[in-house]
Amino acid sequence: MADLTNVAKLEALTVIPVTAPLQGRAAPPGSKSITNRALLVAGLARGTSHITGALKSKDTALMAQALRDMGCTVDEPDATSFTVTSSGALKAPAKPLFLGNAGTAMRFLTAAVTLADGTVVVDGDEHMRKRPIGPLVAALTSVGVVARDTNGMPPVTVEGQGHFGAGRVEIDGGLSSQYVSALLIAAACANGPVEVALTGPNIGARGYVDLTLAVMRSFGAVAEQIGDAAWRVAPTGYTATDFVVEPDASAATYLWGAAAITGGQIDLGLQPGDFTQPDAAAAAVIAQFPHMPAEIDGSQMQDAIPTIAVLAALNATPVRCTGIANLRVKECDRTAALSTELNRIRPGLAEEQGDDLIVHADPGLAGQTLPTRIETYADHRIAMSFALLGLKVGGLSILDPGCTGKTWPEYWQVMHDLGVRYD
The missing domain is CATH 3.65.10.10 (Enolpyruvate transferase domain)
Structure with missing residues (x-):
């Protein structure tokens, strides 16, 4: 098992798929x-x-x-x-x-x-x-x-x-x-x-x-x-x-996503409507997994799009994320990063069309072991979102896991406390 006492020094963390729904209570950090x-x-x-x-x-x-x-x-x-x-x-x-x-x-x-x-x-x-x-x-x-x-x-x-x-x-x-x-x-x-x-x-x-x-x-x-x-x-x-300061809605998307992808229930201590931050709107989309809509407008919840995109990989039907041109000027070009890393897992899983991101859903990936080293581009949101996919797809190694310290230093420990294990 991985030692989480100094994640910043780890080259990679491999997420071990869970065998039961994630249940428990977890608090996102301050916004x-x-x-x-x-x-x-x-x-x-x-x-x-x-x-x-x-x-x-x-x-x-x-x-x-x-x-x-x-x-x-x-x-x-x-x-x-x-x-x-x-x-x-x-x-x-x-x-x-x-x-x-x-x-x-x-x-x-x-x-x-x-x-x-x-x-x-x-x-x-x-x-x-x-x-x-x-x-x-x-x-x-x-x-x-x-x-x-x-x-x-x-x-x-x-x-x-x-x-x-x-x-x-x-x-x-x-x-x-x-x-x-x-x-x-x-x-x-x-x-x-x-x-x-x-x-x-x-x-x-x-x-x-x-x-x-x-x-x-x-x-x-x-x-x-x-x-x-x-x-x-x-x-x-x-x-x-x-x-x-209220809790961070962008961070909350990973907890909502972890519950949705595993069929579990995680108590954040507050409801999506309690947030004033725009990314809280993602809760309604995530709650529809594995039947998220065919088109999702990300213009007003941009930091939630990495979470939504990795969930879309296991959605029942393809998902197009629109209104996300700004993702190209975040910590990295997140649209390109999401497409590239999804395609590392399975070629053809995602594509860029202009500034849109299309994820060609493949729910059959769940339960498979597909050894893949996920490049995170020094981007905390790429690391945290792809960790969610590792809850259902075996072999996903998240490189530079310490980059999550940018906004949530305790992310890996919080997920561990909910029952997630790593190599």
Whole structure:
């Protein structure tokens, strides 16, 4: 059996198929999306904020360290809490902010560091340097911010002026809703009212903008939607507060998926309707397994698509995932990764058509042993989702299992506690 005490050092974990439905109780970690929003806004708020129910992972650790580097005090009194004390202003750090492959931190801080007084370089690892940020930089420069990206990618150099200019800023949110959220968060610290307007008809995962606005309002911001494609943010700044983070809906999809694929029942301690995060909509789709619909629109639940795609491999009928163009600019090109790794298991199991992903369901795979090394591309969601398929198909080895530490360091142990075993 595999030793789970230091998963980060393991080359691979081979999931052993279960012989009975998974039953029990398991709690997903705190929401990564909400934790990083709350951390940043607390760093922009004057006073001391207490954030509880938070996620402690690679992504949130990178955000917390960036705030420390810019003069905030960030303490961690226990495994699910942060205490953030700030003057309400950010200081230019002595060195570039390193954000690994944390897309939320990269996009949000690129806008927020305009509030620092001095030059700030925002950078990441080799994966992050392949993820686009040009539209956000262009939007910032349109309102007078001096910022330079690197051929549309990080690193980004921002000449912070200690404030965010007022007026209207336009952004194409079709590639990532994080661009919109980044501008909204910074806008509350502007010299005057700011209107953030979409230039295109579409926005990726609009529900995440609603999450951003909810966090901002919890810290005293005044923001309102004006029409279908714009928001007006008042220059209130932020006030320190106590904030409770809800569990992570994206992480919950793996527990819902594990129950569905094994015919079991896992109690998460809350119902799908209790989440405010958009990925909770995946629960209704997953509940239909093995009769999930022929076409699934993933535009508003993008991080749930890897879970849905691997379940689709054992669905009764083929599944086409649409509205997922943004998956190509996540931690990896997730559409290509899902197709490639499904086809490693059985050639022809999946294909890409444009930006759609088609999974040619084969329920007969269940019970077979098909030795396959699943490349995870340093992407936590690829690792966690393909582990679900290993519950029914023998021989699946998940490479670099430690990459799940990006958002759920305890993932393998939680599944083990439900009865999953590994070699």
